[in-house]
Amino acid sequence: MAPIRPRRSVLYMPGANERALEKARSLPADALILDLEDSVAPDAKVEARGKVVAAVKEGGYGKREVIIRPNALETAWGTADILAAASAAPDAILIPKVHGPGDIISAAKILKSVNAPEKTKLWAMMETPFSILRCGEIAATGADPENRLVCLVMGTNDLLKESRARALHDRFAVVPWLAMTVVAARGYGLDIIDGVYNDFKDESGFRKECEHGRTLGMDGKTLIHPSQVAPCNEIFSPTEEEITWSKKIIAAFNEPENAPKGVITVEGKMVERLHLVQARRTVAIANSVREIEEWF
Structure with a gap:
């Protein structure tokens, strides 16, 4: 069996915030997503790219897995983001707005073209209707090591927005999408991370959703606040x-x-x-x- 890397707690950190990038070095999260996309305003994206690349090159994150999320390739920043991310040699690059297998294959080809190190893998954001409809095809790209895909990440907020479903605490509308993607991930030996819980002050609700995700088969959960790390680690650890x-x-x-x-x-x-x-x-x-x- 290959070495297993726990991905219980996967914390988003805004790439434009230098204090957050520094604080991340002391947080007990299994993985950190240094974000250049949703959390960064358009006029701050170029500056944020430089801050994230510098932070990753500087290191100091220890055993935490470090992932960079660029902007989508079709945006004005996407290509420059992924090239800069590759130069920093993080553990992974999280491709946003994945619509189909071609998005992963294209990203992998870019990494190969710039001789990105083998250790830099790809993660895929599953956050569009097409990503759910084509989750099996997307996951199947992971069967070829050349494509570097090792993990799927659920973007439940975007899925709710795109589907116009109601965001209820029982996640009634979301469960089919989660279950489909879990099965696709497992079919091709990939990890899968649950979406975020927005009310970070509601620990009881957060714990329930972590338990729900673990029951569905998730390896961990994406987080938006450091206070969510400890309960997430607890729930996604074997008892x-x-x-x-x-x-x-x-x-x-x-x-x-x-x-x-x-x-x-x-x-x-x-x-x-x-x-x-x-x-x-x-x-x-x-x-x-x-x-x-x-x-x-």
């Missing part, structure tokens, strides 16, 4: 009960008499090899989380 049970499954299958079996019994419960795969992932994530938290 002690999950870790203990997973270790029991692994230990049982490691017994010589169980090595050739597809199905065994553990504490009176039927366990298949598919549960072994899940158990190994749970333990691997738990170990990675522990390493990150010890570093913080």
Whole structure:
């Protein structure tokens, strides 16, 4: 199994705000999205690009995953943004307004043309009606390593706007889009991150939505405020009960008499090899989380 990188908490930071870029170096988020798009006014975009590139090159973000979100390629800033982002060599570049697989393929070709390092992967914003309708095709680009795609990010605010659906706390309208995209991501071995919760002062509502996202299969959640990081990390981490049970499954299958079996019994419960795969992932994530938290 390849090393697993937890993506429980993925915090947006406005690229035009130098204080925010500096503060991000001390926050216990798994990943940081340094944003050049929605959070930056048009007349500040060029300046923000320089600040973000300088911050990433300076480093100091430790084990946090650093992602740059440029403006869409079709905008006046998009091409320059992605070229500048590639020069900074972040962990990933988050492509906004993805409508179809061609957006990912085009971005990957740009990165290749400027010899961007292999470590710089692509993430895709799933925030348009076309991105949901074509989520399987978009996710399928991840099957080719040349395309660098490793993660999908739900843009639920934009999806609500474009669909004219009501933004209710039970996310009734959003669930089909989330579920479709989770299945597409898993079909091609990608991670997927849930959309933001706008009322950052409502911790109870935020916790419920984190639990909802985890139940749907999300790896983590995008965040708009540092206060959301701690509860998000808690909810998207394996529980002690999950870790203990997973270790029991692994230990049982490691017994010589169980090595050739597809199905065994553990504490009176039927366990298949598919549960072994899940158990190994749970333990691997738990170990990675522990390493990150010890570093913080």
